[in-house]
Each structure stands twice: as C-alpha cells, then as structure tokens.
Amino acid sequence: MGKYYDMLAKDVRLREGLKACMNCGICTGVCPAAEFYNYDPRQIIVTVQSRDDEAIEALMKSNTIWYCGECMSCRPRCPRGNTPGYVIQALRTLSQRLGFFVESEKGRQQLAIKRTIGQHILDRGYCISPRLVDPAMHPEQGPVWRWVRDNDTEVFGKFTPNYGKPGAGPVREIDPETLDEIRRIFEVTGGNEMYDAIERHSDRKAREMGFDGANDDYFREVYRYNSNTHN
Amino acid sequence: MQKRYSWKEFQKEIADDHYFYVRSCIRQNFFPGSEQAFLNIMRGDLGKDVFEDARHTSCTGIGYHSDIVPLETIMTVVARQFALMTEAGYENLTSSCITSFGIYTEILETWREFPETLERTRESLYKATGRTFEIPKNVSHNSDVIFHNREQIAAQAKLKLVNALTGEPLRVVEHIGCHYAKIFPSKGIGGSEFPYVLAGMVESWGGEVVDYPERRHCCGFGFRNYLVQSNRGYSVANSRKKFESMAPYKPDFIVCNCPGCTMFLDKWQYTLAEMEGSTYGPDGRGIPVLTYEEMAGLVLGYDPWALGMQMHQVDVEPLLDKMGVDYDPSSKYLGKKGKFIGAPEVATVNCSAVDKFYRIKR
Numbered sequence: 001m002g003k004y005y006d007m008l009a010k011d012v013r014l015r016e017g018l019k020a021c022m023n024c025g026i027c028t029g030v031c032p033a034a035e036f037y038n039y040d041p042r043q044i045i046v047t048v049q050s051r052d053d054e055a056i057e058a059l060m061k062s063n064t065i066w067y068c069g070e071c072m073s074c075r076p077r078c079p080r081g082n083t084p085g086y087v088i089q090a091l092r093t094l095s096q097r098l099g100f101f102v103e104s105e106k107g108r109q110q111l112a113i114k115r116t117i118g119q120h121i122l123d124r125g126y127c128i129s130p131r132l133v134d135p136a137m138h139p140e141q142g143p144v145w146r147w148v149r150d151n152d153t154e155v156f157g158k159f160t161p162n163y164g165k166p167g168a169g170p171v172r173e174i175d176p177e178t179l180d181e182i183r184r185i186f187e188v189t190g191g192n193e194m195y196d197a198i199e200r201h202s203d204r205k206a207r208e209m210g211f212d213g214a215n216d217d218y219f220r221e222v223y224r225y226n227s228n229t230h231n
Numbered sequence: 232m233q234k235r236y237s238w239k240e241f242q243k244e245i246a247d248d249h250y251f252y253v254r255s256c257i258r259q260n261f262f263p264g265s266e267q268a269f270l271n272i273m274r275g276d277l278g279k280d281v282f283e284d285a286r287h288t289s290c291t292g293i294g295y296h297s298d299i300v301p302l303e304t305i306m307t308v309v310a311r312q313f314a315l316m317t318e319a320g321y322e323n324l325t326s327s328c329i330t331s332f333g334i335y336t337e338i339l340e341t342w343r344e345f346p347e348t349l350e351r352t353r354e355s356l357y358k359a360t361g362r363t364f365e366i367p368k369n370v371s372h373n374s375d376v377i378f379h380n381r382e383q384i385a386a387q388a389k390l391k392l393v394n395a396l397t398g399e400p401l402r403v404v405e406h407i408g409c410h411y412a413k414i415f416p417s418k419g420i421g422g423s424e425f426p427y428v429l430a431g432m433v434e435s436w437g438g439e440v441v442d443y444p445e446r447r448h449c450c451g452f453g454f455r456n457y458l459v460q461s462n463r464g465y466s467v468a469n470s471r472k473k474f475e476s477m478a479p480y481k482p483d484f485i486v487c488n489c490p491g492c493t494m495f496l497d498k499w500q501y502t503l504a505e506m507e508g509s510t511y512g513p514d515g516r517g518i519p520v521l522t523y524e525e526m527a528g529l530v531l532g533y534d535p536w537a538l539g540m541q542m543h544q545v546d547v548e549p550l551l552d553k554m555g556v557d558y559d560p561s562s563k564y565l566g567k568k569g570k571f572i573g574a575p576e577v578a579t580v581n582c583s584a585v586d587k588f589y590r591i592k593r
C-alpha cells in the first residue's frame with residue numbers, strides 16, 4: 001500500500017498539486033475535458049489520495065489520465081489549493097516510465113507526439129515548423145495554411161531574410177552548436193531516457209497488437225484511431 | 232477600500248526597458264508578422280532596447296505539456312535561455328508565447344519553493360553546456376510590455392478602434408489564454424478572473440470590451456488533444472462553445488494574447504463552417520481574429536499585409552473597412568519581391584466579391 005504514491009511523491013508537481021482534497025468537484029465543474037469526455041478530475045484526486053496501489057496502477061493504465069488538456073483551469077479555482085493538472089502530469093510521467101501508458105488507446109498516442117513534436121525539438125530547436133504542419137495531417141488548418149505552405153519562402157520571406165537559414169528571426173535555422181547543447185541537456189536530464197521509454201514500450205505493445213514493431217503503420221494507428229468510447 | 236486593496240493584488244511589475252526577447256514556436260510559424268511588429272513597435276515607435284540572441288530555442292513547452300519532455304529537462308532548457316540572457320548582460324526576459332510565459336513563471340516559483348530543483352538545474356546546465364545563469368529580475372509576456380506602453384501608443388495612434396462610419400467603439404472579444412494567469416494569477420494583469428491585459432489596450436485605443444459568459448473558457452488547444460489527430464474533437468468543441476457564447480454579442484473582432492489561441496479561434500471557424508455549416512460573424516462569414524501586435528499595429532498605422540494578416544483563415548477586410556484602414560486590397564497576396572503568388576482557395580468563412588461592402592479583391 002502506497003508504493004505508487006511514494007513514487008509519485010518524488011515529483012514536486014504532486015507535492016505542490018495535492019494537499020487534502022475535500023471532493024467538492026469545482027475542478028470538474030470548470031474542466032474543459034470533463035465537458036467533452038466522460039471524465040472527472042475529482043475522481044483522479046480521490047484515487048491518488050487513497051494511496052491504493054491497485055487503483056493507482058489501474059489509473060495509470062487507463063485512458064482517464066490522458067483526457068486532461070493541461071489548461072490548468074482547475075488550479076485557481078480549488079478552495080484547498082490543489083492542482084489536479086499537476087497530479088495528472090505526475091501520473092503521466094510515471095505511467096510512461098513504468099510502461100503502463102501503452103495499455104490504453106489514449107496513452108499509446110504518446111508515441112505519435114514523441115515522433116512529431118519530440119523529434120522536432122531535437123532536430124530543429126523548436127516544437128514545430130511549417131514543414132511539420134502538413135495539410136494532409138492537419139486538414140483543419142484550411143486553405144490559407146495550404147497556401148502558406150505552398151509558397152513558404154515567399155510568404156515568410158516578407159517578414160525575415162533568414163527563413164530556414166542561420167541568423168536571428170522567425171523560423172530560422174538553429175545553429176549546430178545550439179542543437180548539440182539541447183541534445184546534451186536531454187541526455188543529462190532524462191529527456192532521452194523518457195523518449196527511449198516511449199519507443200521501447202510502444203514497440204513491445206505494437207508487437208502484442210500484431211504490428212511488426214512500432215513502425216509507421218503503428219504510428220498511423222495511434223495517431224488516427226478513435227474507438228469513440230470516450231464521451 | 233477593500234476593493235482597491237484587492238485590485239492591487241492583480242497588478243504586476245513590468246520592466247520599462249532593456250528586454251531579452253524569446254520567440255514562440257506557434258507565433259513565429261503562424262504569425263511571423265506579429266513577432267516582427269512587436270520588435271518594430273518596441274524599437275521604432277517606442278524607442279526601447281530589445282535584444283534577440285539567435286541561439287535561443289523553444290522552451291519545449293508544447294512537449295512538456297504533452298508530457299513527453301520531463302520537468303528536469305524543460306527546467307534546464309529554460310535555464311539555458313537565462314544563461315544566454317545573463318551572458319548578454321540583460322535581466323528582463325520578455326516572451327512571445329503564453330505557454331512559455333507560464334513555464335517561466337512556474338519554473339521560477341518551483342525553484343523558489345523547492346530550492347533543491349534549482350541546484351540540480353544549475354548542475355545539469357553546467358554539465359551539458361558549461362553555462363551558468365542568473366535568475367531574471369523581471370519576466371513578462373510581450374503583451375504585458377505593450378499594455379505597459381498602451382497610453383504612449385494611444386498618443387501616437389493614427390487610428391482608433393472605432394467604426395469610422397458611425398463613430399461607435401468597435402466591440403471586441405478578448406481572450407487572454409489559460410496559461411497567462413490561471414497558473415499564477417498574480418503574474419497576470421487582472422489575474423485569471425478579471426483579465427485586463429488586452430482589455431486595457433482595447434479601452435485605451437477606443438474600443439469596447441465584450442463581456443460574454445464563456446470569456447474565461449479555454450480555446451480548446453489542450454496540447455495532446457490537438458496534437459493527435461483523433462483527439463481534435465476536444466479542441467474544436469471547446470472553441471465552438473466560446474463562439475456560440477460570444478456570437479450573440481456581435482463582436483467586430485476577437486483579439487488574443489496567446490499565439491495558440493489566436494490560431495485555433497481563427498482556424499476552427501473554418502473547420503466548423505465546413506463540418507456543420509456554422510458561422511459566427513456577419514453575413515455568414517467569420518469573426519476576424521487578431522493578435523494584440525496586429526491590433527497595436529493597425530492603431531499605429533502599419534500596413535495589414537506587413538503585419539501578416541493575409542495568413543489568417545478568416546478575412547480581416549471587414550474590420551479594416553470598419554476602422555477606415557488605408558490599405559491596398561490587391562496587395563494581399565504579393566510575395567517578398569512584390570510579385571503576385573496566387574491566392575488561397577476561398578472557403579465559407581471568407582468574404583467574396585458578392586459581399587456587399589467589403590473592398591476585398593481576389
């Protein structure tokens with residue numbers, strides 16, 4: 001009893017985010033995720049507060065912890081000074097470290113985020129660039145974005161002489177020494193370890209699900225599949 | 232007396248000059264003209280010193296809030312930005328991004344409350360890069376700085392946020408973005424309940440702020456809820472909730488603090504029109520969505536296409552016409568050397584030649 005709680009408590013976000021919840025439910029009342037999904041952040045806090053290993057493990061293997069949008073609307077409203085969003089962050093981090101995230105449809109999506117945003121940070125120094133926001137993966141961006149992408153050097157060239165090139169300004173190329181520093185930071189602080197854990201556990205789960213490892217087909221599956229059982 | 236005291240809690244200190252500038256992943260991609268406008272306004276119109284080091288990077292906040300980047304990693308990336316600032320001799324950091332602004336304030340608070348995390352970050356940064364850093368004296372979002380100078384901008388204004396035909400104030404919906412003040416309300420002007428950073432600009436420049444029921448609701452980004460295709464229903468549904476709530480108040484435009492919110496409130500209007508035929512602006516079109524830099528730029532007489540407003544999905548021409556902006560409709564789609572580069576396909580939310588009073592040309 002309390003093994004997972006003790007692991008979670010090593011994360012300062014749990015210590016900051018969970019004092020003593022009185023179960024009033026105001027977090028659920030203001031939560032955009034609770035409005036959209038069958039989701040109740042209050043229940044998550046109750047479960048973590050119980051220190052029940054079985055219940056916390058089930059939570060870390062469930063879709064539930066992946067519904068939150070981390071908008072932090074819960075934080076200023078809690079009369080006890082709790083932050084359910086911080087507790088979610090601690091649960092998600094531990095779920096990934098222990099490999100539990102691959103046991104749920106929403107958790108498995110972490111591979112797609114790691115391979116898009118995560119890889120882009122290491123390759124380009126920013127979370128996104130115009131190349132990453134591919135209209136085929138982002139039809140919701142509409143025709144103006146398609147026009148921007150089709151004419152990127154002309155459109156961005158109006159605002160910077162350094163589009164995709166070294167130098168200051170928006171959407172510039174980040175110099176190799178800086179990228180090396182960022183990669184070393186990821187190595188020293190556990191960023192690479194987290195990326196490796198996401199890849200390793202995804203590969204295991206992909207094989208269990210009948211894929212030939214966490215290949216492009218598995219990526220497309222986790223990026224696009226929706227069982228429509230979440231609302 | 233009690234009211235005055237409580238309002239004091241929602242003030243914040245904003246540095247007057249000498250800023251170390253950090254860019255935004257989303258703003259530089261979708262609103263590069265706004266980042267340029269901020270620098271032009273600060274340096275050109277207000278005579279301030281704003282320094283940019285090309286070696287700064289993303290804070291990795293989108294990765295952090297989608298939980299692939301650990302806390303220790305983002306703390307150290309942020310510490311590297313502080314190291315570049317320290318090396319350049321600056322003490323005031325100003326960020327183009329609300330997610331980053333939330334990250335900076337949260338990390339500084341974490342270091343204060345859990346000093347062992349600061350020590351670990353210093354060690355990690357030194358080990359990874361050989362760099363050291365000082366804690367910034369002041370951290371602001373770029374909008375704080377524009378707010379701080381709003382009366383000077385009003386004094387230099389070429390145009391007001393006023394309907395040029397009727398003389399009535401334009402009706403403005405403002406959206407400050409969750410991470411501006413919900414994480415640390417004392418770090419946002421007006422806090423999370425009485426947001427004033429954009430409202431203050433609107434009022435100083437002649438407009439009227441629309442107070443509507445879902446004013447404080449999230450735009451719906453929700454990080455992983457947008458980044459993964461199968462989750463985007465969450466994102467569009469939350470934006471829809473805001474549009475439904477604001478539409479009866481007939482706003483002339485929406486102004487946003489956060490680059491992500493600006494992009495979503497613009498693009499989701501297109502998506503909703505395509506998905507279900509819903510539109511929220513006049514004449515069955517969209518409501519123009521502006522960054523605060525674009526709003527300031529128009530007030531100061533900048534050309535809308537130099538501000539990058541051609542990159543919006545919802546056309547801004549109805550607003551430009553209402554304000555009496557002197558612009559050339561036919562230069563909207565010119566490339567960097569002034570050559571026509573073709574126009575985007577027209578969607579439901581866009582204006583067209585059949586619309587009554589807009590000077591739009593395609």
